Amino acid sequence: MLKNGLRNFLEQQYPEKELRSWFDPLTIDYGDLEKSVSVAFPHAFFGTWFTAHGKTALEQAVRDYISPEVVVLYSTPLSEPAPVSASNTPATPCVSPAQEKTAPSVSKVAVGSQFTFDTFLHNAKNVFPVASAKEVAKAEIPPKYNPLVIAGPSGSGKTHLLRAIAHQILKQRDESALFLGNIEDLAALYQDGSPGARFEMRKQIVQKDFFLLDDLQRLEDFPILQEELIALFDAFHDNNKQMVFCCTGGLTTHDFLLPNLRSRLEWGLMAQLKPQDMDIRIKYATNQLKENQIKLTNDQIILLCQRFEDFRLLQGVLLKLAAFKELMQTEVSEYEFNQIIEHTDKTKSTPLTSDIIINVVAEHYMLQPKDLLSEKRHQKIVLARQIAMYLTRTLLGSSYPALGRIFGGKDHSTVIYAVNKIKNFIVKNKDTKLLINELKEKCLTATK
Structure with a gap:
């Protein structure tokens, strides 16, 4: 997590x-x-x-x-x-x-006890893909839908469903009968590209009775695997062994797929997952907050689920809240909640960038943006540059090395000094604090 x-x-x-x-x-x-x-x-x-x-x-x-x-x-x-x-x-x-020098192994299966059909939250719009996954998980021979391809946008729950299928199969069969992994796992098994090693690895995999593969879209990064996947597909299909594939988007959107592989994937059943609705997001958030004993008001929960329609972003911000509570050993205050939301929020029509921040600060000091990226040491330019570094660090969460690159290749220590200097100014000088708040507001307003 x-x-x-x-x-x-x-x-x-x-x-x-x-x-x-x-x-x-x-x-x-x-x-x-x-x-x-x-x-x-x-x-x-x-x-x-x-x-x-x-x-x-x-x-x-x-x-x-x-x-x-x-x-x-x-x-x-x-x-x-x-x-x-x-x-x-x-x-x-x-x-x-x-x-x-241990040889690659395909025997170990790590499913995760949290990935079950019972824990997959969905409503009527995703009944069909869930029902399809449950049918496949019955492990019937010959399989009814082979292959099953689960498609959908990022964060819609494809991996959860794939692992739920595996979890159900393992209740009936030994883990040695199941291959579960993603494209990178498969690529790692074939890291020795010699024909002999490739054949031996294929022989190991086809001994399985179930082949469950995630992140099919990543084949674009491993084109050499496509021919091998065709061979694996034929072996499993010819022997009535179940295959399940997951991919982001539909097969038609992936023009890098070899025609022979695409046509094979289209032989079976395509189940399209749709993004999770507001009611599902609220239910998921409520469960996670309860599990991690995080106290938020109903208004805060609704705000979270309205702002983060992407399920992965919602999961990310909930993880951040849990990490804060566990590591800092304190409740999440209203201030910390708002900070976490603002730093994670991607709902703005125009994302906040370092260029926007630099332009806002440069305009305030009646300078050119390029002045802040230069090596000029005029007092006014130096102060503006330091404030821009501080705001970029605060609003975007940029690392010190990243800040150095943004501001013309500045040294790591120079960036740290600049950020700490503005932090001290804010604490000691009321006018500086007001100025920083004003510039923050301008930066955020510029994205709307």
Whole structure:
């Protein structure tokens, strides 16, 4: 849950492909120590690479998303977490050569007990896809609908339904009969591209009786898998073994699919999930708040569900509220609630950007936006630049490295100094506080 919330936060600052490389392989959860987050690497070598490519960004995101007081603990799956500060290097314990060279396995299935049909909230508009999923989960031979393709927009519940099917199948069959994963999992199994290794992996997979694959749209990033997927499809279909695929959008929207693969996917049943309605969002939010013992008023719950029509965004803001309460060990005040809402809200017609903030500040000081991005050291320009950095940090949650890049490649320490300087001015000077509030209002108004 925490990982999903952090990823939603990081998506505002980093490209999708970058996050897939250094963020997605991590295992992230709350640490055993108070005010700590545990981060596990898939293996020691990844930890060494991560130090250079993702460590600074992750730690800054943890501080911005949860609290500056949170400590990040690093480990590999075979080691105990070792605490590190924001400036320390993560521990990368040794792994034996035998462990490093373990062949890819397709036997382990991680479904998650929370992903069941009972916990999938829906109303009349999504009765058909849910009924289709339940029918497939009966594991009849031969299967009635093969393949079942569950499509829908991001956040509509495709992954939940896929895992609910798996959860139901595992009540009747051993986990060795089931393949459950996404396109990246499949790509990892085929990381050795040699024909012999590819054939051996295919032989392992087709021994399963059920093939459940998520994120079919990600095939665009792994085009080499399309031919292999056709071979797997034929093997499962010819042997009356159930297949279920999930994808964002309909098949017709993915023009990168090979015609032979597309036609096979269209043989079966397409079930289209629609976005969750207001009543479902309120029910989900109420359940989550109750589970995490977070006290919000009815008006606040309605406000949340009105602003965040995208279900994933709603999940993200609920995770953030839960993380704040758990790590800070205090109730969510009205002020903190409003701050979290404002920093997460994407309902504005025009998103707030650093360019808008820079333009607003430059106009106030009768300067050109390019002056704030320059190396000019005139007192008026320096102050305007520092205020713009502070506002960008406060309103957008930008990391210090990101701020440095935005403002013409400024040094990390320069950015920190600027933000802290304005923070101190606000505390000590009433006029500065009024000015910052006025500029904040102008920035937010400029997006409407």
